Amino acid sequence: MRRVEQVMGFPVSLRVDDERVPGAAVAAVFAWLHEADARFSPFRPDSEVCRLDRGETGPGEVSADLAEILALCEEYRVATGGAFDVRLPGRGLDPCAVVKGWSVQRAADLLRSAGVERFCLNAGGDVVTAGGPWRVGIRHPERADRICAVLDITDAAVATSACYERGAHILDARTGLPATGLLSVTIVAPTLTEADMTATAAFALGEEGVAWASARPGCEVFAVDSARRVLRTQRVPLAA
Template sequence: MGTTVSIELGEDRPDDELRRLIADVCDWLHEVDARFSTYKADSEVSRFARGELRIDDASADLRHVLEASADLWRDTDGYFDVYASGPVDPSGYVKGWSVEVAAARLLAAGSHDHYINAGGDIRMRGNHPDGGPWRVGIRHPWEADKVSWVLALHDGAVATSGTYERGDHIFNPRTGRPAQGLRSVTVVGPDLSIADAYATAALAMGEAGIAWLAKRAVDGYDSAVVTDDGRAFSSANLPAAV
């Protein structure tokens, strides 16, 4: 997926159990990377993009990702578009979805206190090992050694899209040009796959994405945004640490 992943488990368990839980997460994420990496010519998504694999012959995971991406395309008025930059690239959904699934696997295995961070897409449950909520710093979009917000959550997902690290990698599907207007978009909510897609869509919308995100709060998705000219906006229920 072109990024690094860190996993933190809060339970007091024997080392072999902790290693087994982490190994299961890593195995799953490597499986996702092998299937969905757009950097690998032999991945399932690359073969599908070249027309070498029919949807009827695709894995259940690929069919799910494409169906979910189509639903999000409708929900975002076309701004979340896995075809925005040309061949199909569902990375904007896959990373969040894969981490959401990984966290669910940990929960099913009995881990109630965990934190997974995949390149800034984060899913956490329960308590930090020191007690209290997990804390997440949202990077300042111009000064890498500072934060714009610090969030505190016991259970939830945090996804951030921005132009300050990877440059113009999000495109406005209406214009075909790189997104402009927003420098950083963070979405907090119950499901990382949705939060990740919403952050990507809002960034593609530009400043219109601020009002669009405000309407997502009713569904439990709060947001924090920094514009290209340095203005900051956040929704009323953003779980910012005191």
């Protein structure tokens, strides 16, 4: 079974290789992703995030889901010494770097809870898998028609942060300027929540982000720095 929908401004594709595909679980995946977009988008004036940012909702009045998202934001802000921050001076609250991986991971958990054992959920290039192995290509950071590595992934998630799709959109919150030092960084982790947040935070840190991400429990790293050097951990699951 394969299904693709546009959610959160990017295509989300689901491939299920089980013989029996629970249609209700597949529908629940996309319904949840649309719900998460409506609730946590900083671009929708009626979202819970925007209402909090405008002061219409107090910090103690947010939903349990938003409280979890904000706690993750704070955890990574502290862990990066302030390089990763969803609250920048002169800008509104923008937790998109957390919401994407967190919400897609929850969607994957819905599939697992329904008994789906082999699937690949791809959200704009960030991937969470069950079963395997699945082959996941890492795009060349400067050539859209090339890949620089292929990973073999089983029951894991992969996320990449780079500037080749959206320009210099990742800022080093310590300076307020676009992050420098890395062209791309890919993280393999047990969940897409961890992989996506770690990739974004590492990119914000710049050159020091590779060592920082490598020290995170369960994380493997494949990065290309601004000097076009490949930096990777020894256990990153490269395909033969």
